[in-house]
Amino acid sequence: MDNxxxxxxxxxxxxxxxxxxxxxxxxxxxxxxxxxIQYAITALLFLLLxxxxxxxxxxxxxxxxxxxxxIGGLFGDANAPGGIMLPxxxxxxxxxxxxxxxxxxxxxxxxxxxxxxxxxxxxxAPDMAFPRLNMASYWVYFxxxxxxxxxxxxxGGAANSGWTSYVPLxxxxxxxxxWWLIGMTCLxxxxxLGAINFIVTMVQLRAPGLTWMxxxxxxxxQLVTAFLLxxxxxxxxxxxxxQLMDRLVGTSFFLPSGLVVSGQALExxxxxxxxxxxxxxxxxAHPEVYVLILPAMGIVAEIIANNTRKxxxxxxxxxxSVIFLGFMSFIVWAHHMFLTGMGTYISAFFQxxxxxxxxxxxxxxxxxxxxxxxxxxxxxxxxxxxxxFLPMFGIGGLTGLPLAFAASDIHLHDTLYVIxxxxxxxxxxxxxxxxxGIYYWFPxxxxxxxNELLGKIHFWGSFIFMNGVFWPMLxxxxxxxxxxxxxGGIQYQHVQDVLQWNSVMSWSxxxxxxxxxxxxxxxxxxxxxxxxxxxxxxxxTTLEWQAPSPPPHGNFLSPPEVHRGPYEYSxxxxxxxxxxxxxxx
Amino acid sequence: MGELLGxxxxxxxxxxxxxxxxxxxxxxxxxxxxxxxxxxxYTLFRFRQSRNAKGDYVGVKSHTSSYLEIAVAVVEAxxxxxxxxxxxxxxxxxxxxxxxxxxxxxxAKQFEWHIQYPxxxxxxxxxxxxxxxxxxxxxxxxxDPMAVDDLVTINQLNLPVDKPALVHLSTQDVxxxxxxxxxxxxxxxxxxxxxxxxxxxxxxxxxxINCSQLCGLxxxxxxxxxxxxTEGEFRDWFQEEMAFQGAN
Numbered sequence: 159m160d161n162x163x164x165x166x167x168x169x170x171x172x173x174x175x176x177x178x179x180x181x182x183x184x185x186x187x188x189x190x191x192x193x194x195i196q197y198a199i200t201a202l203l204f205l206l207l208x209x210x211x212x213x214x215x216x217x218x219x220x221x222x223x224x225x226x227x228x229i230g231g232l233f234g235d236a237n238a239p240g241g242i243m244l245p246x247x248x249x250x251x252x253x254x255x256x257x258x259x260x261x262x263x264x265x266x267x268x269x270x271x272x273x274x275x276x277x278x279x280x281x282x283a284p285d286m287a288f289p290r291l292n293m294a295s296y297w298v299y300f301x302x303x304x305x306x307x308x309x310x311x312x313x314g315g316a317a318n319s320g321w322t323s324y325v326p327l328x329x330x331x332x333x334x335x336x337w338w339l340i341g342m343t344c345l346x347x348x349x350x351l352g353a354i355n356f357i358v359t360m361v362q363l364r365a366p367g368l369t370w371m372x373x374x375x376x377x378x379x380q381l382v383t384a385f386l387l388x389x390x391x392x393x394x395x396x397x398x399x400x401q402l403m404d405r406l407v408g409t410s411f412f413l414p415s416g417l418v419v420s421g422q423a424l425e426x427x428x429x430x431x432x433x434x435x436x437x438x439x440x441x442x443a444h445p446e447v448y449v450l451i452l453p454a455m456g457i458v459a460e461i462i463a464n465n466t467r468k469x470x471x472x473x474x475x476x477x478x479s480v481i482f483l484g485f486m487s488f489i490v491w492a493h494h495m496f497l498t499g500m501g502t503y504i505s506a507f508f509q510x511x512x513x514x515x516x517x518x519x520x521x522x523x524x525x526x527x528x529x530x531x532x533x534x535x536x537x538x539x540x541x542x543x544x545x546x547f548l549p550m551f552g553i554g555g556l557t558g559l560p561l562a563f564a565a566s567d568i569h570l571h572d573t574l575y576v577i578x579x580x581x582x583x584x585x586x587x588x589x590x591x592x593x594x595g596i597y598y599w600f601p602x603x604x605x606x607x608x609n610e611l612l613g614k615i616h617f618w619g620s621f622i623f624m625n626g627v628f629w630p631m632l633x634x635x636x637x638x639x640x641x642x643x644x645x646g647g648i649q650y651q652h653v654q655d656v657l658q659w660n661s662v663m664s665w666s667x668x669x670x671x672x673x674x675x676x677x678x679x680x681x682x683x684x685x686x687x688x689x690x691x692x693x694x695x696x697x698x699t700t701l702e703w704q705a706p707s708p709p710p711h712g713n714f715l716s717p718p719e720v721h722r723g724p725y726e727y728s729x730x731x732x733x734x735x736x737x738x739x740x741x742x743x
Numbered sequence: 744m745g746e747l748l749g750x751x752x753x754x755x756x757x758x759x760x761x762x763x764x765x766x767x768x769x770x771x772x773x774x775x776x777x778x779x780x781x782x783x784x785y786t787l788f789r790f791r792q793s794r795n796a797k798g799d800y801v802g803v804k805s806h807t808s809s810y811l812e813i814a815v816a817v818v819e820a821x822x823x824x825x826x827x828x829x830x831x832x833x834x835x836x837x838x839x840x841x842x843x844x845x846x847x848x849x850x851a852k853q854f855e856w857h858i859q860y861p862x863x864x865x866x867x868x869x870x871x872x873x874x875x876x877x878x879x880x881x882x883x884x885x886x887d888p889m890a891v892d893d894l895v896t897i898n899q900l901n902l903p904v905d906k907p908a909l910v911h912l913s914t915q916d917v918x919x920x921x922x923x924x925x926x927x928x929x930x931x932x933x934x935x936x937x938x939x940x941x942x943x944x945x946x947x948x949x950x951x952i953n954c955s956q957l958c959g960l961x962x963x964x965x966x967x968x969x970x971x972x973t974e975g976e977f978r979d980w981f982q983e984e985m986a987f988q989g990a991n
Contacts, residue, residue: 245960320957326934327917327959414935416872418915420853421880423872432918432934466790467798472808497920498931499938502832509827513819520815524808527779530786532799537791545787552779556772563822565830566764569927572920572955636748636765638924640955644963650951652751652924675962728798735798 171589186297189711193296195273195603198596200296201267204303205589207678208258211251213671218243218615219646220664227435237315245644247625249318250334252308252642255340256321261345262303262590268453269349270299272595273356273380275603279702279709280374282365282718282740287358295351302344309337310334320642322443323530325412325435329404330419339402346395349387365701365740367720371477372739374724375470376699378477379456382484383449390445390488397438404430440491448487450538450584451551452480454591455522458544461594462526464698465541466533467724468734472525486515495626496564497571503566510561519555523548534728534735538696539613543594546621547587554583557632578628586624592741593620593677600681601695605707612680626666630659695738700724704740744769754950754971755926756943757833762927764826771818838941839907841865845977847900848911850881851919851932854961856952857881858900860981861891881915894984898967903977904947913937920955923969929955944971 187193217226220531223242226233230241237247278286286292308349309316314332317323328335360381364373375380400411412435415428463470470476492500492508498510526548554643557579560566570576593616601607639653646660647653694703718740726737744766753759789795848859848867857880861867868883868890875882880897883890902908912921914932921940922929952967970974972980 170789245963249957249960249962318960324918324957327957330917417934418852418872418875418882420916421877423873423875424916464822468800468802471802497929498933499936502828505831505835508829509823509831513816513823516819517812517816520812523779524812527783527786530783530790532802533786534792534795534797534798535787535789535790546752549776549783551782552776556776559772559819560765560768563768563827563831565761565827565834566768568834568929569761569765569924570824571929572922633749636750638751638922638953640922640953642957642962644960647963649964649966650953651949656749663816730800730801 160346178488186293188285188288188293190274190278190289190292191603191713192711193292194271194273196296197274197299198267198271200300200303201263201271204258205263205267207555208255208263209671209674211255211258213667214243215248215251215255216236216616216664218248218644218661220661222645222648243644246318247315248644249320249642250310250316251315253320253323253338254451257306257317257342258582260321260450261342262299264450264584264592265349265446266299266525267592268450268588269380269383270296270352270562272376272453272457272592272599273352273383276595276599276702277356277377277380278359278363279602279705279713280377280700281360281363281368282701282714282720283359283363284712284714286355287362288355291355293352295348295355298344298351299348299597302341302348305341307332307338309341319528320440323401323435323438325401325404326417326430328401328435329412330424336402336405339398339405342398343402346391346398349391353384353387353391356380357388360384365718365720368701368739369720372720372723373473374456375459375473375476375480376453378455378480379452379459382480383452385484386445386449386452386487390422390442390640390662393438394442397435397442399433400438413701433495436498437492440494441488444491444494445487447580447583448483450588452483453525454547454551454588455480457591457595457598458526458547459529460698460700461540461544461598462529463546463725463727464598464696465536465538466530467536467727468529468533469723469727470525471501471529471531472521473723473725476522476525479521483515483518483522486511486518490515493562493567496567500564509562509564516555516562523552523555538597538599538615539608539610540594542614542617543590543597546617547590547594550582550586550590554579554581554587557574557582569638570635572641573635574631574639574641577641578635581628581631585628586621590624593617596681598696599702600684600688601691602702602705602707602709604685604688605690606684607695608680608684608688610696612676616673616676616680619676623666623670623673627663627670630656694738697734699726699736699738701739704738751925752946753925753927754944754946754948754986755923755928756945757830758925758927758945760830760833764822764830767826768822771822775815829881834941839909841909844907844909844941845902846909846911847902848881848913849900849921851912851914851921851954851958851965852880853916853959854954854965855880856898856900856921856954856965858896858965859883860894860896861889862894862985863887864892868893892985894981894988896984898952899970900952900967901970901972901977901980902944903974904944904971906974907941907943910940911937912940917958918956919958919965922953922955923950925950926952926969931956944969947971947973947976 225241312333317338319328319331403409410427410430413426413430417424426464490511493512634656637656639647693707720739728735749940850857866889869887870882919932928942950969954965
């Protein structure tokens with residue numbers, strides 16, 4: 159009886175779809191798949207933009223104060239007179255590169271894009287629990303993105319105080335910072351709307367039989383991520399408001415008394431705390447690191463199980479680890495602040511929690527490595543990116559160790575070592591996983607596969623040049639080269655021996671840009687001309703592959719039921735080497 | 744390993760300790776990376792589809808990885824308790840006494856380092872906001888008796904070798920960070936606070952202060968100089984500077 163009503167319901171949905179006008183179906187859509195694709199494409203465009211900003215900055219770093227070739231004239235005299243970048247403009251590009259990559263690129267793609275598209279399908283739900291909230295989440299994100307972009311045209315340009323917006327610098331900065339704060343408020347609001355929706359969906363809308371320990375690992379990572387977004391973002395939203403008040407109405411939440419700027423006493427009431435902002439910021443921004451990495455681990459786990467044709471090794475420890483990571487990520491934030499004048503006890507606490515949080519990360523990474531053992535490994539494009547993720551994330555994680563000890567952090571803090579460290583985590587780490595996910599779920603979204611040859615060229619080019627960009631950062635950082643140097647640090651005597659890496663990194667970045675063209679061509683070409691596939695081209699086990707490709711409104715032709723765990727590959731005695739979750743025995 | 748990592752010269756007493764931790768940690772990183780990497784490459788080769796047509800439902804049965812994870816945890820605990828926490832504690836707790844140290848105030852502002860020496864009386868002259876002018880950037884009150892023998896320099900920090908230096912660090916405007924890479928010194932200057940930093944220079948010569956926290960458009964050129972001299976040279980330098988300051 160229950161089945162009949164649900165099928166009828168899905169059918170009604172399908173009919174309903176035909177009645178919807180174009181703008182409701184593709185623009186203000188409430189369908190999780192359309193919203194997921196909207197998120198993904200918007201986020202990919204922002205990733206490209208954020209990367210472009212960096213490619214422009216890398217010119218200045220490799221060839222300080224030489225005119226930017228070809229495009230130098232486009233930036234206007236206020237930013238680059240005669241095509242030569244000014245430090246003001248460099249700082250804008252730096253702040254916006256970080257902001258765009260993290261808040262407008264990676265998170266919306268990992269959570270808004272993959273979370274929206276894949277999670278309801280993987281749990282056998284017809285849609286998200288609150289479709290209107292879901293639509294609102296995308297459009298608030300969109301507005302936040304527009305505000306951020308518009309800020310480049312504000313007097314004095316975009317925000318220029320780093321993606322961290324440390325006060326008092328950010329409070330006395332040009333108008334772009336106000337736009338940044340308003341943009342951030344939109345982005346945070348969007349994440350909150352999404353997070354609530356994800357949690358309710360995952361708790362309430364799982365298909366019959368889909369118990370917690372039968373959930374695909376990707377769903378677990380999205381669940382933990384949703385809690386992180388829900389609990390960690392509000393402090394930054396509050397902090398953004400406080401900073402906005404400091405800038406606009408003369409409060410002094412973050413401004414102590416007695417500030418003198420350019421020889422003039424600052425006309426503010428004072429009495430505030432500059433460190434308060436850092437605490438509020440990092441209380442968000444450390445869990446944010448796990449928001450960036452957990453969905454990536456989830457994607458990689460799905461793809462590894464599928465392409466090794468065997469169950470994930472250590473599924474339960476992985477699940478427990480991801481939950482533990484979620485909790486721990488709330489009590490490590492001040493390891494970003496060791497050098498702000500921290501005493502022994504507080505620093506001992508944060509060093510200890512940081513060491514503890516490394517253990518579940520090691521467990522997850524080890525489990526993924528060990529999962530390969532005994533497999534029948536298919537080197538498909540998604541698998542190459544997933545495999546690339548493992549050692550790259552490994553480097554990212556390991557280079558976190560010397561930063562996690564306050565004493566060694568004295569030397570490495572605020573150097574390019576830090577930049578190398580977290581870029582290894584998010585660029586050849588998370589972004590590789592996101593590419594893996596795009597190649598993997600593309601057939602589900604379109605009914606067509608992306609081209610394997612172009613995909614492999616994209617992978618190898620990206621893999622080599624990513625390392626060309628980020629490895630030298632570790633070398634420069636160890637030599638004591640500081641981050642955020644407009645001239646690439648050429649004035650400093652102690653880094654003269656490592657300066658030559660600046661041009662290596664820049665050419666690698668441009669090479670990396672070149673190889674993304676293979677992806678862009680492949681992506682758009684495959685939408686119309688890719689090889690047509692059946693519903694389950696990868697012979698995968700999880701529920702999304704049971705739905706048609708692309709899935710209709712309401713997703714499944716008949717309501718799925720789950721009979722087993724998520725990764726039943728190569729089950730002894732089974733007819734095929736994969737036994738789908740929804741298949742009756 | 745230290746040379747392989749390309750760490751800068753060790754021009755202070757505690758630099759060895761900081762580097763030791765960096766080197767030990769990098770050894771551990773290298774071992775883990777090579778170990779994981781070898782296992783990774785072997786499995787990719789050994790279990791490729793063309794060689795292993797069917798996946799193994801069970802996979803690895805041994806508990807080696809659990810032992811490995813426990814080992815990692817133990818090593819981390821040893822590093823933390825044995826090296827990292829004590830090393831940090833000496834930086835932030837065990838300050839040398841003012842009597843045995845060269846005491847200076849360093850006031851950061853966009854994009855300069857202002858250094859105030861207390862002079863022979865060992866007392867810093869009063870500074871106040873009202874007196875800040877382009878030529879008196881820290882607002883030193885020259886009518887204060889304790890200020891008479893004070894020396895103020897810009898971007899030039901001279902210190903005697905082998906004697907603890909105690910720096911009282913503050914900032915007038917935004918957050919800066921007082922970094923001397925060659926001496927493994929780095930401390931944020933936080934508005935509204937005066938934070939002490941100490942180190943013992945062990946080599947004479949010229950070194951650099953590099954602002955390590957983004958402080959605005961001139962951050963990249965907020966560079967100061969550290970000159971480490973013998974006690975005698977330092978005293979001569981101080982006299983010369985005082986005479987020069989008096990003449991102006």
